[in-house]
Each structure stands twice: as structure tokens, then as C-alpha cells.
Amino acid sequence: MKWLNEIRFTADGLVPAIAQDAHTGKILMFAWMNRESLALTAQEGYAVYWSRSRNKLWRKGEESGHRQKVLAIQLDCDEDVILLKIEQEGGIACHTGRKSCFYRQLIDEQWQTIEPVLKNPDEIYKF
Amino acid sequence: MKWLNEIRFTADGLVPAIAQDAHTGKILMFAWMNRESLALTAQEGYAVYWSRSRNKLWRKGEESGHRQKVLAIQLDCDEDVILLKIEQEGGIACHTGRKSCFYRQLIDEQWQTIEPVLKNPDEIYKF
Numbered sequence: 001m002k003w004l005n006e007i008r009f010t011a012d013g014l015v016p017a018i019a020q021d022a023h024t025g026k027i028l029m030f031a032w033m034n035r036e037s038l039a040l041t042a043q044e045g046y047a048v049y050w051s052r053s054r055n056k057l058w059r060k061g062e063e064s065g066h067r068q069k070v071l072a073i074q075l076d077c078d079e080d081v082i083l084l085k086i087e088q089e090g091g092i093a094c095h096t097g098r099k100s101c102f103y104r105q106l107i108d109e110q111w112q113t114i115e116p117v118l119k120n121p122d123e124i125y126k127f
Numbered sequence: 128m129k130w131l132n133e134i135r136f137t138a139d140g141l142v143p144a145i146a147q148d149a150h151t152g153k154i155l156m157f158a159w160m161n162r163e164s165l166a167l168t169a170q171e172g173y174a175v176y177w178s179r180s181r182n183k184l185w186r187k188g189e190e191s192g193h194r195q196k197v198l199a200i201q202l203d204c205d206e207d208v209i210l211l212k213i214e215q216e217g218g219i220a221c222h223t224g225r226k227s228c229f230y231r232q233l234i235d236e237q238w239q240t241i242e243p244v245l246k247n248p249d250e251i252y253k254f
Binding site: 001029030076078096102104 | 208232
């Protein structure tokens with residue numbers, strides 16, 4: 001997988017990854033990948049990230065069922081950011097039960113919530 | 128500007144920022160901000176980043192003229208990523224003269240260019 005060698009990972013071996021809904025263009029989440037997770041993403045066709053908090057591979061949806069089918073993998077001009085065009089299974093990317101993690105907007109100098117919770121997180125992670 | 132205190136900057140005092148075309152949803156670029164550049168972005172209404180390579184504030188478009196008018200500033204669930212909804216002046220965000228920095232896609236195990244150069248970089252940066 002020679003294409004992996006063209007990516008400039010950080011000193012920690014990571015690269016930022018943006019997940020965008022392939023159909024609506026909505027930005028759903030941002031996470032990090034290492035070389036292995038990016039290789040697995042390409043191989044398996046579903047997003048695999050590197051969890052910095054848990055220090056392990058994170059197959060998105062492994063607990064919630066909200067997997068991300070990858071339709072395209074794109075790279076930026078500096079070769080240090082990945083963009084995934086995805087289909088979000090279950091329609092929820094955020095652990096808060098919202099469609100997108102970017103659910104707050106700066107309005108009147110305050111972060112105001114602009115997206116509804118679609119599913120109670122307790123229900124998402126109960127199994 | 129109390130809202131700035133809610134952002135979790137890295138140990139280096141930075142936060143990743145994604146710039147998305149407010150009208151088409153196209154992801155145009157990815158850069159970093161520090162507290163000052165984010166405050167200036169909100170104040171001035173145009174994207175100001177922190178250039179890690181030049182180690183200074185970077186008013187996007189200061190050389191190219193390709194400024195980014197900010198229509199919305201959004202924050203993710205972990206308070207550590209910023210999303211800007213912007214209008215891209217000149218229609219070109221990338222220093223290569225393309226609309227978006229994410230102009231390569233993984234096809235047949237190769238990074239293939241999928242977007243045209245709209246303007247020669249020599250012409251963009253000649254002044």
C-alpha cells in the first residue's frame with residue numbers, strides 16, 4: 001500500500017480525518033487515524049479511527065452500531081489531512097445522539113445548540 | 128469573550144479548523160487556529176488562522192486575495208474542533224489554485240487528482 005507512504009503523519013504517527021456525509025455534504029465528525037487504521041479503512045470500506053483517549057483502534061460504530069461506510073478517501077494539498085466521504089448508518093455520528101458532532105454554533109457570543117438529539121445516548125450504548 | 132474559554136486547545140495552544148463552503152457544503156481546507164486567531168476571526172468576520180510553518184497569524188487571503196468571509200462558527204462535542212461556514216472570495220481556497228485543498232482521491236490504490244487548477248499559482252501570488 002504505497003499510497004500510505006505519501007501521507008505525512010504527525011510525530012505521534014497520526015493524521016486528522018474529517019467525516020462528511022457523501023450525499024448531503026454535512027460534516028459529521030472529526031477524529032484521528034494512524035497508519036493502521038487508515039489501511040483498515042481502505043481495506044474494510046468502513047471508517048476505522050485511532051482513539052487517542054483509549055489508545056486503540058476504534059472501528060466507528062463497534063458499540064453504537066453507527067458504522068460509517070466509506071465511499072471516498074481524499075487527501076489535502078499538504079498530505080496531512082484525510083477527508084472521508086461516508087454514508088452514516090443510523091443517521092447519527094455523534095455520541096450525544098445527534099446527527100453531527102458540530103451541533104453548537106456561536107450566536108451572540110455563546111455556543112448555542114442548533115441540532116436536536118435524535119436518540120438518547122443511553123439507548124445507543126446500552127448493549 | 129467567555130466562549131473562547133470553552134474551547135480545549137492542544138498543549139501548543141491550537142485548535143483544528145475546517146473551512147466549509149457555506150452554500151455548497153464543499154470542504155475547502157483545514158488549518159489551525161490559536162486563541163487570538165479565533166478571536167480575530169469572530170471579530171473581523173473573516174478567517175484568521177495560525178500558520179504553524181511561519182509561526183504567525185495568517186489572515187487567509189492576505190497575499191492571494193482569497194479571503195474567507197465567515198458566516199458561522201461551529202464547535203464539536205469535545206470542544207476541540209472548529210468548523211467555519213464560509214464564502215470563499217475568488218472561489219479558490221488552495222494555494223495550488225484549486226477550489227479545495229482536498230483535490231486528490233484514492234482510486235485504484237493511488238492518489239489521483241480529481242479537481243482542476245482554476246488559476247496558475249504564479250498568478251495568484253505575484254503581488
